[in-house]
Amino acid sequence: ATSRVLDRRADGLSTALLLKSLESTPYAVLSRGVSGMRGQTLIVNLPGSQKAVDECFAVLEPVLAHAVKQLQGRIVEVKAEHVEMQQSAHCNVDEAVSTVLDSVTSLPAETVNCATASVLGRILASDVIAKEPLPPFRASVKDGYAVRARDGAGRRRVVDVVTAGDEVGVHSSVVLQAHCAIRVSTGGPVPSGADAVVQVEDTKLIESSPDLTKELVIEVLKPPAEGQDIRPVGSDIALGAKVLDAGAKIGPCELGILASIGCSLVPVHKLPTVGVASTGNELMEPFGAGLGGAKIRDSNRTTLLAMLSSHGFPVVDLGIIPDKADCLVTAFEKAIKTCQVIVTTGGVSMGERDLVKQVLTADFNATLHFAQVRMKPGKPTSFATLSVANRHPVLFFGLPGNPVSAFVTANLYVIPACRRLGGWSTPQRSVFNVKLGQEIRLDPRPEYHRCTLQWPSGIDADVLPTAWSTGSQASSRLLSCQSASGLLILPARSDSLLSLPAGHVTQCMLLDCP
Ligand SMILES: Nc1nc2c(c(=O)[nH]1)N[C@H]1C(S)=C(S)[C@@H](COP(=O)(O)OP(=O)(O)OC[C@H]3O[C@@H](n4cnc5c(N)ncnc54)[C@H](O)[C@@H]3O)O[C@H]1N2
Numbered sequence: 016a017t018s019r020v021l022d023r024r025a026d027g028l029s030t031a032l033l034l035k036s037l038e039s040t041p042y043a044v045l046s047r048g049v050s051g052m053r054g055q056t057l058i059v060n061l062p063g064s065q066k067a068v069d070e071c072f073a074v075l076e077p078v079l080a081h082a083v084k085q086l087q088g089r090i091v092e093v094k095a096e097h098v099e100m101q102q103s104a105h106c107n108v109d110e111a112v113s114t115v116l117d118s119v120t121s122l123p124a125e126t127v128n129c130a131t132a133s134v135l136g137r138i139l140a141s142d143v144i145a146k147e148p149l150p151p152f153r154a155s156v157k158d159g160y161a162v163r164a165r166d167g168a169g170r171r172r173v174v175d176v177v178t179a180g181d182e183v184g185v186h187s188s189v190v191l192q193a194h195c196a197i198r199v200s201t202g203g204p205v206p207s208g209a210d211a212v213v214q215v216e217d218t219k220l221i222e223s224s225p226d227l228t229k230e231l232v233i234e235v236l237k238p239p240a241e242g243q244d245i246r247p248v249g250s251d252i253a254l255g256a257k258v259l260d261a262g263a264k265i266g267p268c269e270l271g272i273l274a275s276i277g278c279s280l281v282p283v284h285k286l287p288t289v290g291v292a293s294t295g296n297e298l299m300e301p302f303g304a305g306l307g308g309a310k311i312r313d314s315n316r317t318t319l320l321a322m323l324s325s326h327g328f329p330v331v332d333l334g335i336i337p338d339k340a341d342c343l344v345t346a347f348e349k350a351i352k353t354c355q356v357i358v359t360t361g362g363v364s365m366g367e368r369d370l371v372k373q374v375l376t377a378d379f380n381a382t383l384h385f386a387q388v389r390m391k392p393g394k395p396t397s398f399a400t401l402s403v404a405n406r407h408p409v410l411f412f413g414l415p416g417n418p419v420s421a422f423v424t425a426n427l428y429v430i431p432a433c434r435r436l437g438g439w440s441t442p443q444r445s446v447f448n449v450k451l452g453q454e455i456r457l458d459p460r461p462e463y464h465r466c467t468l469q470w471p472s473g474i475d476a477d478v479l480p481t482a483w484s485t486g487s488q489a490s491s492r493l494l495s496c497q498s499a500s501g502l503l504i505l506p507a508r509s510d511s512l513l514s515l516p517a518g519h520v521t522q523c524m525l526l527d528c529p
């Protein structure tokens with residue numbers, strides 16, 4: 016269906032435009048409802064809760080009365096029906112991704128104690144400066160003997176033994192004397208007076224105590240160089256050095272760096288709490304008994320909650336919401352209190368009960384940024400933002416109900432948006448080139464085709480991974496996502512391009528890693 020946007024305000028101006036459109040065009044669109052003519056029927060789409068419907072009627076009643084008169088009885092029926100969203104809300108994937116990311120800024124910082132809470136995957140909100148040097152004392156790099164380099168090669172009396180963790184020699188006033196050595200172990204402190212360590216392999220034991228428990232004299236076989244096999248204080252991390260940059264993602268090594276300098280309190284961007292709901296009268300709890308009639312098990316919530324959790328985002332299970340405006344209003348009102356991101360599946364297409372968008376715009380005054388994307392799967396994907404006083408705007412993703420569509424669009428839009436909120440500067444999934452292992456027929460829409468990847472073995476740097484389709488790409492067939500490592504980004508079919516041949520190089524979005 017084609018529609019023409021006349022005006023988005025349900026006020027006097029749009030009322031006048033509506034009247035005009037009833038005489039001349041098939042559709043008129045109001046923010047609080049969509050109306051139009053089809054044959055002998057005037058179609059009035061009244062969205063949202065009872066309150067929103069009442070408000071719409073208040074505006075439309077006089078218009079309708081006038082329209083009926085104007086059209087001289089040509090209208091035989093007035094009925095409520097949902098019609099296609101405005102054309103202006105229809106965009107391609109790149110535009111949709113940009114729209115989402117442009118609407119999102121990082122959440123403010125919070126200080127987290129990495130000694131007691133997990134900070135893995137979090138993004139640092141400011142630089143981390145070392146308040147301790149590493150190593151904090153001169154440490155031996157080898158098991159061997161601490162010596163004075165200027166004594167050269169030759170015999171040395173072994174006067175002490177220092178192992179890692181021993182303080183002997185560090186704070187001791189005893190200074191290593193000429194032609195003496197102290198046995199040291201890797202990581203142990205190098206005693207005062209010593210300026211080189213000679214590894215045990217470069218020495219020879221000359222004399223031991225009679226019971227063989229003590230080394231008394233060794234011979235250093237090669238003249239040592241000053242500083243040899245000693246890590247000076249701060250040689251790995253200098254006191255006051257910047258060890259991590261703002262914007263860095265904390266992985267195992269970053270956590271280890273923080274641990275190595277005793278930095279337990281780190282400023283990281285807050286994580287968005289993401290609420291996930293499934294909408295639909297046909298849905299039942301997934302793992303319960305009693306499947307029957309036209310019920311289906313709700314799988315989307317399970318998939319999305321698991322996906323978001325695996326990316327490290329706190330989630331709230333918002334349950335199943337029936338296709339009823341008042342139920343959606345109540346559920347959203349509650350969710351907005353605790354969630355920065357609300358994700359629903361279902362109820363965004365053209366069915367009579369597809370109420371999600373209408374409720375958002377009519378009852379919450381949300382800004383609907385897009386409601387359709389030229390893509391397969393995921394056409395009816397919707398994105399809205401809700402302004403909430405003294406808070407970051409709440410992001411709302413109305414994903415399609417088909418399980419594959421929900422999975423693909425969550426990867427394309429929801430995960431990057433959550434990452435951006437969590438402080439990521441480049442939040443999108445990685446895209447790289449692959450070679451098709453088989454011919455792939457194209458869809459009329461640009462397609463995100465699930466594939467497995469065969470990684471090249473050997474060392475030929477020019478060989479690309481080979482991609483294989485996961486079979487039928489029906490939006491309802493979640494098995495097409497099983498074991499899928501990536502999404503092939505395929506162009507829309509055209510008269511001159513019906514399929515891509517085996518060997519064709521195309522782009523692939525990696526699902527297995529960032
Ligand atoms: N007249 C039109 N009809 C449809 C269009 C269209 O352009 N014109 N688009 C189709 C496309 S594309 C999609 S995708 C679906 C999306 O519709 P909704 O988002 O409104 O989703 P529902 O109608 O509620 O459900 C679609 C499908 O998925 C099943 N479903 C829903 N929720 C779940 C869940 N939580 N777990 C598992 N399965 C679920 C549901 O039973 C339906 O089979 O609209 C097309 N229609």
Ligand code: MOO
Pocket residue numbers: 390391392393394395415417420490491
């Ligand atoms: O776009 Mo729908 O998501 O094909 O099935």
